Amino acid sequence: MLDRRLIQNFDWVLLLVLLLLAGVSILNLYSATYAIRDVGGSQIFMKQFYWFLIGFGVFLVMITFNYYYLERLAYPAYFFTVALLIIVLLVGKATSGSQRWLSLGPVVFQPSELAKISMVLILAKFFSDRDGSEEYRLRDLWLPFILILAPCGLILKEPDLGTALFLGMASFTTILIVKVNRKSLSIFLGCCLLAAPVIWFGMKDYQQRRILTFLQPEMDPLGAGYHINQSKIAIGSGQFWGKGYLQGTQTRLHFLPEQHTDFAFSVLAEEWGLVGATGLLLLYLFLILWGLNIAKGSKDRFGAILAVGIVAIVFWQVVINVGMVTGLLPVVGIPLLLFSYGGSSLITTMAAMGLLMNISMRRFMFQ
Amino acid sequence: MKSSNFDPVSQDVFAKQLKIAVLFVLVIFSILILRLWFLQIVNGSAYRDRSENNRIRLQSMAPFRGVIRDRSGKILVDNRPSYDLYVVPEEIHHMDALLNRLAVLGNLEMAPVRERLTRAAGGYPFKPVCLKKDISREELAMLETRRFDLPGVMIKVRPQRHYFYGDLAAHVLGYLGEISEKQLQSGKFPNLKSGDLIGKTGIEWRWQESLNGGRGGEQVEVDAAGRRIKVISERPPISGADVSLTINRELQMLAEKALNGKHGAVVAMDPRNGQVLALASSPSYDPNLFITGFDENTWKNMVSSSDYPLHNRALTGQYPPGSVFKIVVALAGLQEGVITPGETFYCNGQYSLGRGKYRCWKRWGHGKVDLNRALVESCDIYFYNLGMRLGVDRIAHYAHQLGLGQKTGLNLGLERGGLIPTAEWKQKRWGVPWQGGETVSTAIGQSFVLVTPLQVATFVSAVFNGGHVYRPQVTQWVRKSGGESIFEFAPQLIRDVKIKPEYLELVKKALSGAVNNPHGTGTKAKLVDITVAGKTGTAQVVNLKKEKDAKAKGEVPWKYRDHAWFVAVAPADDPRITVAILIEHGGHGGSAAAPIAKTLIEAYLRVPVD
Numbered sequence: 001m002l003d004r005r006l007i008q009n010f011d012w013v014l015l016l017v018l019l020l021l022a023g024v025s026i027l028n029l030y031s032a033t034y035a036i037r038d039v040g041g042s043q044i045f046m047k048q049f050y051w052f053l054i055g056f057g058v059f060l061v062m063i064t065f066n067y068y069y070l071e072r073l074a075y076p077a078y079f080f081t082v083a084l085l086i087i088v089l090l091v092g093k094a095t096s097g098s099q100r101w102l103s104l105g106p107v108v109f110q111p112s113e114l115a116k117i118s119m120v121l122i123l124a125k126f127f128s129d130r131d132g133s134e135e136y137r138l139r140d141l142w143l144p145f146i147l148i149l150a151p152c153g154l155i156l157k158e159p160d161l162g163t164a165l166f167l168g169m170a171s172f173t174t175i176l177i178v179k180v181n182r183k184s185l186s187i188f189l190g191c192c193l194l195a196a197p198v199i200w201f202g203m204k205d206y207q208q209r210r211i212l213t214f215l216q217p218e219m220d221p222l223g224a225g226y227h228i229n230q231s232k233i234a235i236g237s238g239q240f241w242g243k244g245y246l247q248g249t250q251t252r253l254h255f256l257p258e259q260h261t262d263f264a265f266s267v268l269a270e271e272w273g274l275v276g277a278t279g280l281l282l283l284y285l286f287l288i289l290w291g292l293n294i295a296k297g298s299k300d301r302f303g304a305i306l307a308v309g310i311v312a313i314v315f316w317q318v319v320i321n322v323g324m325v326t327g328l329l330p331v332v333g334i335p336l337l338l339f340s341y342g343g344s345s346l347i348t349t350m351a352a353m354g355l356l357m358n359i360s361m362r363r364f365m366f367q
Numbered sequence: 368m369k370s371s372n373f374d375p376v377s378q379d380v381f382a383k384q385l386k387i388a389v390l391f392v393l394v395i396f397s398i399l400i401l402r403l404w405f406l407q408i409v410n411g412s413a414y415r416d417r418s419e420n421n422r423i424r425l426q427s428m429a430p431f432r433g434v435i436r437d438r439s440g441k442i443l444v445d446n447r448p449s450y451d452l453y454v455v456p457e458e459i460h461h462m463d464a465l466l467n468r469l470a471v472l473g474n475l476e477m478a479p480v481r482e483r484l485t486r487a488a489g490g491y492p493f494k495p496v497c498l499k500k501d502i503s504r505e506e507l508a509m510l511e512t513r514r515f516d517l518p519g520v521m522i523k524v525r526p527q528r529h530y531f532y533g534d535l536a537a538h539v540l541g542y543l544g545e546i547s548e549k550q551l552q553s554g555k556f557p558n559l560k561s562g563d564l565i566g567k568t569g570i571e572w573r574w575q576e577s578l579n580g581g582r583g584g585e586q587v588e589v590d591a592a593g594r595r596i597k598v599i600s601e602r603p604p605i606s607g608a609d610v611s612l613t614i615n616r617e618l619q620m621l622a623e624k625a626l627n628g629k630h631g632a633v634v635a636m637d638p639r640n641g642q643v644l645a646l647a648s649s650p651s652y653d654p655n656l657f658i659t660g661f662d663e664n665t666w667k668n669m670v671s672s673s674d675y676p677l678h679n680r681a682l683t684g685q686y687p688p689g690s691v692f693k694i695v696v697a698l699a700g701l702q703e704g705v706i707t708p709g710e711t712f713y714c715n716g717q718y719s720l721g722r723g724k725y726r727c728w729k730r731w732g733h734g735k736v737d738l739n740r741a742l743v744e745s746c747d748i749y750f751y752n753l754g755m756r757l758g759v760d761r762i763a764h765y766a767h768q769l770g771l772g773q774k775t776g777l778n779l780g781l782e783r784g785g786l787i788p789t790a791e792w793k794q795k796r797w798g799v800p801w802q803g804g805e806t807v808s809t810a811i812g813q814s815f816v817l818v819t820p821l822q823v824a825t826f827v828s829a830v831f832n833g834g835h836v837y838r839p840q841v842t843q844w845v846r847k848s849g850g851e852s853i854f855e856f857a858p859q860l861i862r863d864v865k866i867k868p869e870y871l872e873l874v875k876k877a878l879s880g881a882v883n884n885p886h887g888t889g890t891k892a893k894l895v896d897i898t899v900a901g902k903t904g905t906a907q908v909v910n911l912k913k914e915k916d917a918k919a920k921g922e923v924p925w926k927y928r929d930h931a932w933f934v935a936v937a938p939a940d941d942p943r944i945t946v947a948i949l950i951e952h953g954g955h956g957g958s959a960a961a962p963i964a965k966t967l968i969e970a971y972l973r974v975p976v977d
Contacts (some may be wrong), residue, residue, distance in 0.1 A: 225600070226586055236406040236414025243868050250418055270418075274407040278400055285396045289389060296385050304381060308388075319395055326402045 011294075011360040017287050018059075018353055021338045022052045024268075024280060029341055031246050032260040032267045044260055044341055051343040053352030057205045062354025066362060070355075071302050074118075074125035078147070081118040084111035085154040112163045113348040115151045119171050120309030120352070122147055127178050128302035135181040138188060144175060162332030166320055170312040177308050215330050227263075231325045235269040235277070242273030260341040262333055268323045280339070284318045294360045303359040313337075426587055429563075430580030431526050433607035435540060435570060437616040438644075438843055442531055444540055444571075449527035450507045453495035456487045458519035459911035468517060472509045473499060495521060501659065528564070528658050534651040536619050538679040539612065539643075539841055541569020541780065542654035545573075558582055564658070568679075568780035570841070571612060575855050577845050580607035608853055611843040613642035621970050622647040625963040632680035632820040634839075635967055638828030640858040640940045641837030643777070644971070648680040648820075682782040685817040687951060689904030689956070690745045690888075691932050692766075692812025694830060694874060696753055697742060699765035701870040705756040708873055711735045714748035723804045725751055728905075742877035745888045745903060747811050754810025759801060762809060763789045768864045769826040770836045771818050776861075777839040785822055788815035813907060824947035827934045830871060831900070831942040834864040878902055879939040882961075891961035892935050897972055900939040901964060903956035904932030928952040933960030937968045944971050 029045045088102045088111050102111055126144050148171040156164040176185075200208070234250035243249065248270035259267050269277040288311055295307035314337060321336040323329035335342055337349045376940055406414065435444040452473055459465055462484070466477045487496045502510070510522060528543055543564040550556055558581050559565060565579075566572035583604030588597050615635075622633040626649035635913075637643040652669060669676055678684065700706045714788070716732035718725040722916065727733065727747040733740065741749035754762065766772055772787030788809060790801035808814040821839060829836040838859040845854040879900035881887040889901040907929055931953030936942045946964045953959035 179380060181386050184788075229586075232406060233414050233418050235403070236410050237418035239407050239411035239415055269403065269407070274403055277403050277407070281396060281399055285392070288392055288507050292385055292389055293390075296382055301377065301381075308385075315392060315395075319399065322399050323402075326399070326406060328398075328402055 005364075006361050009162050009361045009364055011357055012288075014290060014294075014353070014357055014360060017283060017290065018338070018350075020284060021287075022055075024283075025247075025264075025339045026052065027272075028264060028268050028339070029260055031217075031248065031271060031365045032264055032341075034246055047343070048341050048346075051346045054343075055346050056349055059350045059354040059357070061125065062351055063358045064360060067303060067306065067355060067358040068300070070306075071125055074121040078122040081111060081115050082151055082154065084114065085151055087111075089157055101118070110344045112151075112155045112158070112160060112167075114346045115155065115167060116170075116313055116347055116348055117352060118266075119148065119151060119167060120174070120306060120313065123171060123174050123309055124302050124306040125173075127305050128300070133180050136175075136184070137181045138184040140174065141180070141184075144171075148172070160333075162320070162334040165332065170309070170316045173312040173316070174305065174309045177312075178305060227258075228327050228331060231263055231266045232327050234263075234266040235326060238270040238273040238277070240274050242269075242271045242276055245271055247271060258333075261335050262321070262340060263325055264340045265322055265336050271286060274282075281318075281322065284314070288315050288318075291356055294356060294363070297363045298359050299363055303362070307356055307359050310356050313352065314349075371939060386809060390691060406806060411650040423484060426585050427560075428583040428585060428601075428604045430582055430604035430751050431606040432528060432580065433578040433609045433845075433848075434610065435572070435578075435610045437612055437619070438615050438642075439615070440611070441616050443536060443612070443614075443616065444528065444530050446473050446526035449525050450503040451497055451498040451508065451520045451523045451525055452502050452506075453497050453523055454484060455495050455519045455521065459484070460518050465519065468513070469498070469520070471507050472513065473502060475499060484779075485651075495523075501527065506769055528655075532620075532655045533653045533655060535623065536612075536614055536646070537569075537651045537654050538648045538681065539569055539614060539619075539779065540654060540689050541566055541571040542652075542657040543567065543571055544657055544686040554729065564910060567657075570779065572780055573778045574608070574610050574842070574845055577608040577847075578610060581605035581764065586676050606848045608845050608846050608847045609907075613637075613644065613841055613843045613856065614646070615644045615971070617647040618967060618971050619647060621645075621749075621967055622963075623649065623651065625966060626950075629953065630674070630680075631949045631953065632684055633949075633963065633967070634681050634824040634947045635971070636821050636824045636828055636839060636945045636947075638832045638837075638945045640856075641825070641828070641839045642843075642856065643841040644944065645967070646679075646681050646841065648684075650674045650676040651969040652676040679779065679781070680949070680951075681820045682777065682779060683819070684949070684951075685761060685783050685785050685819055686930050686932075686951075687814075687906040688771075688812035688815055688818045688823060689823075689906035689930070689932055690811060691823060691902050691904035691934055691956075692818075693742060693745065693750050693810075694818060694827065694878070694902055695766050695769060695771070696757065696762055696810050697738060697874055697877070698769075698830070698866050698870060699757055699762055700753045701738075701873065702765070702866045703757060703761055705720075706738065706753060709740050711737045712741075712749045712752045714746050716748070718807070719757070720751075720803055720807055723807075725807050738873065738875045739880060742874065742902070743880040743884050743887045745881070750810040751807045754806050755803065757806075757810075759806045759809055760789050760791075762806075763787045765864075765866075768836075768866075769829055769863070771822050773824055775819075775821055775825050775839050776859075777821060777841060779841065782821075784813055785819055786817040812822060812904060820947045820949045822948075823932070823934050824945050827902075827936060827947065828942075828945040829864060830873060831936045831939075831945065833868060834866055834871060836861040836864060855946050875900060875939060878936070882935070888957045889933065889935070889961045891957060892933065892965040892968070894937075894965060894969055897937050897968065898939040899935050899937040899965070899968055901935035901961065903961060904934075905954070906930040906932060908952065925952050928954055931956040931959035933957070933964050935961075938971060 026045065026049055029048050033042065033044045084102065102109060123144060126147070148168060152164045152168045155167065230250060234248065237243070237250065248267060250266070250270055265277070265280070268280060291307055291311035291314065295304045295311065298304040298307055317334060317337045320329060320332065320334045324331055324334065335345055337345060431446055434442055436442055462481065466481055469475050469480070470477050472575040472770040475498060483496060487494065507522065510517070510520065514520070530540065531790070544567045546556060546559050546565040548565050551559070551561060556565065558579055558738065566575040571578065581604060583602045585601035586599040588599055618635055622635065622645045626633060629649055631649055633645060633647045634643065636643050656665065665786055701708070714727055714733040714736050716727050716730050725747070728745070732748070733744055733746045736746045736749045740746065761774070766787040772785050774782045774784045793801045805814045809816055825836065825839055838861050840856060840859065842854060843856045844852065846852050879898055881903070882892050882899045882901045888903040892899050892901050908927060929952070932948065933956045934945070934947045936945045946967050947964050948960040950959045
C-alpha cells in the first residue's frame with residue numbers, strides 16, 4: 001500500500017503533464033462545441049470534464065497496488081478481452097455500420113479500448129518470462145504474433161481499421177524495442193513485402209478501391225477528401241499565432257468534420273496557431289520521453305516492458321491522429337488521446353497513465 | 368524477487384534499445400512539427416485566405432430514380448424537374464429587404480421564414496435552408512430574373528418522382544415516403560441518407576435498390592453570392608435501373624374505369640405464364656400526393672376512412688369465394704371418384720342435414736342436375752351433396768393444390784393468404800369439432816373459406832392451362848441504364864396439380880357453358896366471336912335472415928349486400944387471358960361483375976396485342 005516512501009517517490013511531473021493536457025483539452029472542447037452550445041454542445045464539454053474527474057479516480061486506483069500483481073492477471077485479462085471482442089461481434093450495438101459497442105445496462109463501452117491495456121500486459125508478461133540477454137528470433141516470436149493478431153483481427157472485423165492498425169503497430173513497436181534479431185527482422189519484413197502483391201491481387205475490386213481511397217483521400221472528394229481539405233485549411237489558416245480562442249472560422253462554421261473528436265487538434269491549431277499546436281505536440285513528446293525514462297528506471301523487466309507498451313500506445317495514437325488531420329497519413333478514425341472527446345478512450349488512457357505512475361513510484365523500491 | 372528482475376546484461380541491452388527509440392520518437396515528432404510549419408507558416412497566408420472566403424460547398428447530387436414502363440414500353444412513372452427555393456443564411460445582406468422581395472416574388476409568408484432563417488443562422492449558417500419546394504414556373508421566372516437583387520437566394524433543381532397517370536395502377540406501382548430512422552440504421556440502404564425517399568410498397572418497394580441508383584456529389588467553389596464558380600471535383604450520380612412491367616396500360620385503364628365509384632378489385636393475368644396484365648383495386652389514390660404532400664383532410668381520409676384506398680384489395684382483400692369455389696369442389700369430386708360426370712342429384716330447392724335446411728339460390732329447384740348443369744346453372748343442392756361425399760378435408764386438399772389458402776408470392780408488399788378450413792384447423796382455432804353443416808356451406812364457398820382476387824385468378828388460370836399453378840408476376844424486366852440486365856421474366860411454376868386432364872376438360876366445358884348456354888349464370892360476359900368461359904359467385908356478407916329482415920324494411924343497406932364475383936378465361940380453347948373480378952357489396956356476380964369481364968376480354972383480344 002501507499003507508505004511514506006511511495007509518497008516521497010510520487011511522480012509529480014507525470015501528474016502535472018496529465019493535468020495540463022486535461023486542461024487544454026477541456027478548453028479546446030469548449031471552443032469546438034461553442035457554435036452548437038444551444039443544441040447540446042455545452043453538454044459535450046461538461047461531460048468531458050466529468051469524464052476527466054472519473055479518469056483521475058481510475059488513475060488513483062491504479063497506483064494503490066503494486067503493478068507486480070498484474071503479471072498474474074495478464075493471461076486472464078487477455079482472454080477476457082478476446083471473449084468480449086467476440087461477443088461484441090455477435091451482439092454488439094451497431095453505429096454507422098460497425099459494431100464496436102457493448103452495452104451493459106446503462107453503460108456502453110468499447111471492448112477494443114480494453115484491448116489496448118490487455119495487449120500491453122500480455123506482451124510485458126510474455127517477454128518478462130523470458131531471458132532478456134539475447135535477441136529474439138522469428139521462431140521465438142510466433143506466440144506473441146498470434147497473441148497480437150487475434151484481437152487485431154477481431155477489431156478489424158467490426159470493422160474498425162484504425163484501431164486494429166494502431167494496436168498492431170503499438171504491439172509491434174514494443175516487440176522491436178525488446179529487441180529482435182536483425183536477420184529475423186529483415187526476413188519478416190521481406191515476407192511482408194512479398195505477401196503484399198499476393199494479397200492485393202487476391203482482393204475483390206471494391207476492396208481494392210476502398211484501400212485506394214484510403215491511401216488517397218482525393219479519390220473520394222465527397223468524403224475523406226473533403227474533410228482533409230477542410231482540416232488543412234483550418235490548420236494552415238491558424239498561421240503563427242492563431243486566430244484566437246473561440247475565433248476559429250473553420251470551427252465556427254462547421255467546415256471541420258468531427259471537430260470535437262477526431263479533428264479536435266485542427267481546432268486547436270486554427271485558434272492557437274503554430275505556437276499552440278507545437279506546444280501541444282511538445283507536451284506529448286515530453287510525456288513519451290518521460291515514459292521511456294520510467295521504463296529505463298524500472299526495477300524489473302515486467303515493469304519496463306509494460307511502460308514501453310504504454311508509451312508505444314501514446315506515441316502511435318498521437319502520430320496517427322496528427323498525421324491524419326495534417327494530411328500526412330490516410331484518414332482513419334483515431335481520436336487524439338487525452339484530447340479528443342470520448343469517455344471510453346479517456347478512461348482506458350487514464351488507467352494506462354495510472355500504471356505508468358505505478359511503475360514510476362516503485363522504481364526505487366527493492367523488496 | 369524472481370528472474371524478472373533485471374540482470375546487468377539485459378538491462379544494458381534494454382537501455383541501448385531505448386536510446387534508439389528516443390531517437391525514433393524525436394525524428395517522427397520533428398516531421399510532425401515540420402508539417403505544421405509547412406501548413407501554417409509556408410502556406411499559412413494562402414490557407415488563411417481560403418478560410419476567410421471558404422466557399423467550398425459540398426453538394427449532393429441525387430440520382431435519377433429509374434423509370435417504370437408498361438409491357439409495351441409506355442412510361443408510367445418518371446421524374447420531372449422540381450425547382451426548390453433555398454437561402455444561405457450566411458450570405459444574406461439585409462434580412463428585411465430579402466424577405467420583402469421574397470414575399471412578393473415567391474408568395475412566401477414572412478414571419479415563419481424569418482424564424483427559420485434566424486434559427487439556421489445560429490447553427491449552420493453556410494448551409495442552404497429550403498424555403499419552398501417545387502415553385503411554379505412563374506415564380507421561377509420572377510426569381511431568376513432578379514437573382515442579382517437577391518443575395519443568398521439559390522434555386523436548386525431536383526428530380527421529382529412523377530406518376531404520369533395519377534392514380535393509374537397505383538397499387539402496383541406503390542408510393543414513396545421518407546426513409547425511416549429504423550431503415551437508416553439497419554444499414555441496408557447505404558445509398559440513402561436522412562430525408563431521402565424510399566419505396567414503401569408496390570414496385571417502388573420491390574425494386575427499391577435497383578430503381579434508386581447511387582448518390583453523387585461535387586465540391587464546388589462559390590462566389591460571395593453563393594453562385595457556383597467552378598467545380599473542384601465531382602462524382603456523378605448513377606441513375607437507377609428501369610423497370611418494365613407486365614401490365615398492359617390500356618387494359619389497366621379499362622379495369623380502373625370499370626371499378627370507378629365501386630369498391631373492389633380486378634386482376635387480369637396471362638394463364639400461360641402468370642404474367643399480370645392488369646391489377647386494379649378501388650378506391651385508389653394518387654401516389655404523386657406522397658411526393659408533393661397532402662392537405663390534412665386528404666391524408667385523414669386515406670388512412671382512417673373505411674374506404675381504405677391504400678389497401679390493395681387484389682392481394683390483401685379476403686372474401687368468401689361463393690360459387691366460384693364450386694370449380695374446386697367439382698374437380699375434387701371427379702378426381703376422388705366420388706361422382707361420375709353423368710351422375711345426377713335431384714334439386715327441389717332445398718337440402719336437409721340433421722335439423723338444418725340449406726337452400727338452393729333457385730327457390731323452386733333445378734330438377735335433375737348432372738355435373739355440367741350444376742356448374743352452368745350453379746346449382747347449390749348438387750354441391751351440398753357432393754361436398755358431403757367429399758368431406759371438408761378432401762375439399763381443402765384440392766383447394767391447396769390449386770393455390771388457395773396461401774400467399775401467391777406476387778412481390779408487391781403486403782399480401783394475405785386467405786383461409787381454407789379443415790377439421791383440424793377448426794379444432795385448433797376454435798376448440799370445437801367440425802360440423803357437417805359447415806361442410807355443406809364450405810362446398811359453395813361460404814362458411815370459413817376466404818380467398819383473394821389474385822388467388823382466384825391464379826387458380827382458374829391453372830384449371831385452364833392444364834393444371835400448372837404459376838406464381839403471378841408483374842415485372843417483365845429490370846435493366847440498368849447501360850442495358851445490363853438485373854432481372855428478366857421467366858415463368859415460375861409453383862406446382863402441377865394432380866388432376867386428370869379429362870376432368871379439367873369437363874370443368875372447362877361446363878364453365879364455357881356457364882357463359883354461352885342460355886341458362887348459364889354468366890351470360891352477360893358472352894361475346895359473339897370469342898368463346899368466354901367463366902363462373903359467377905355471390906358471396907354472402909351477412910346471414911340470410913339479416914338480409915331478409917333488411918329486405919322486408921325496403922332496400923338492403925349497402926354494407927349488407929353480397930359481394931359479386933366473376934372469373935373468366937378466354938378464348939376457352941386457347942386461353943390467353945384470365946380475369947378475376949370482385950365487387951364489394953355488388954350483389955349478384957352475374958349482373959355486377961360479368962359485364963366488366965366482357966369489356967376487358969373484348970378489349971384485350973380484339974386489338975392485336977404484343
